[in-house]
Amino acid sequence: MKGKRLCVFMVFFLEPCTIMDSGSALRQVIMWLMDSHQVKQLIQSVGLNVLIQQVVDRLKFDFQRWSSFQKSARHAIYHPKGVLELMPCADDTLYSFKYVNGHPENTHSGQLCVAATGLLANQVDGYPLLLCDMTWLTAVRTAAMAAWVIEWAAPEHHQGRLGVIGTGAQAAFVVEAVKTLWPLKVCYYMDIDRQAMDQFEAHVSTMGVQSVRCETAAQVCQSVDVIVTLTAAKKHASIIQCCDLKPGQLICALGGDCPGKTELSAEVISKSRVLVEYEPQTRIEGELQNCPQHHDVFALHEVIQSSIPVREHPDDWVVFDSVGFAIEDFSMLVVLYTLIQSYPESATVLDWVPSVQDPKDLYGALMVGS
Known part of the structure; x- marks a missing residue:
């Protein structure tokens, strides 16, 4: 499937995976997790040039609808050795953030100057959809x-x-x-x-x-x-x-x-x-x-x-x-989330948020089986 191209720039939102437990109100929301090895595997499967073109298409789409986003300057914490930043933004249906550092002296000890982690979430219920390494994706x-x-x-x-x-x-x-x-x-x-x-x-x-x-x-x-x-x-x-x-x-x-x-x-x-x-x-x-x-x-x-x-x-x-x-990271995460639907083997499925019988009884759910 190498070189396969998907049209992603018109994709706004994909419904999160849910599992209903028959005979109960138990609702299990699935989140995708991708570590750096899985991200690398997906990029190699899709092809770097194809991914770049898809990201550009999505950037064009998102910058054309600039007013649709809630925006803010990124939050930064400064240290003598570098900077640690949080970059959030959202449209009407999706929220994203990226955590990223910038430590120029890291390379002297064999570490990356820039490493990043990203999250994409559903605005409607606040549940996370995707958590991934974004070091290669930031590049x-x-x-x-x-x-x-x-x-x-x-x-x-x-x-x-x-x-x-x-x-x-x-x-x-x-x-x-x-x-x-x-x-x-x-x-x-x-x-x-x-x-x-x-x-x-x-x-x-x-x-x-x-x-x-x-x-x-x-x-x-x-x-x-x-x-x-x-x-x-x-x-x-x-x-x-x-x-x-x-x-x-x-x-x-x-x-x-x-x-x-x-x-x-x-x-x-x-x-x-x-x-x-x-x-x-x-x-x-x-x-x-x-x-x-x-x-x-x-x-x-x-x-x-x-x-x-x-x-x-x-x-x-x-x-x-x-x-x-932050909108650029939003675009990147939406492209990635869309690609996972075609390459599900590239990500890990997790029951990340507790699934409870009664959402008002979180304590009781914790004590079950103790």
Whole structure:
């Protein structure tokens, strides 16, 4: 069934599995559980390119109905070593959240910089439908979101040249997603970690994309149409300066976001048209930290729902100040839940919530059989 494609972007909600005990009011609600091994198995069964396209389809659908969602900036707890975040949102029928960390120094001890867990629940009764590892899925949805923006915001007369600055855990996913949606011909890349560049080059070579190693970020910028930054260092960095750029370029700033961490110089932001997912969150965590509050930004959902031009002039720089927003995880979880219905062997079925004879007698249900 590898490569099988399902149309998921029109799926709002699937009824949870229920089992009725004959002769009683006992109601058993089934929840799906997926650990990282099961998620990996499902992605390999479906095919990564197919999954990316399905996630993009769902993102398009959900961003078109932006007003249908209850939204808030993510809740974050900060530690000297990193950040721990909770990202909730909901429409009229489904609720989701993702718990995710960002600890750049983890890789020094063989741990992931970013690990995530997600939950999808039924709004009507509040019962959980799906609990899963979202570490790979976060990489997929981040890449899908970037590729979708590149698809319609890249310079009109581009030559299929992508630049990647920061070739860590997220980078190959971005190239895979961009290749799926955009006529990518060559990828220029650089990182301060030579081993990370070697690994990235090996992955890109399997995708049929030409790759060119660069020594500096400026060299990358001068060679491409679209630039993606994917750095993790928690500091106000200026990886890209105005003097590095060519007219009309698109910059996708994707590196992990939190207060005190940026990738672009303030001058680049001030001279660019800035696209954001959810401005209240981006002001706290994104490149907008380097800009005054009155700096104009353009919300992605407004741009795609209206005739607002991405550029006023072909030479305008455009920055996608991506911080990752909860609706993107909602879209990812709905796609996953839909796929499970076709690949039920990829998940574990659990009776997660107690099934009780009398929902008003929780104590009595606990004491049964004691």
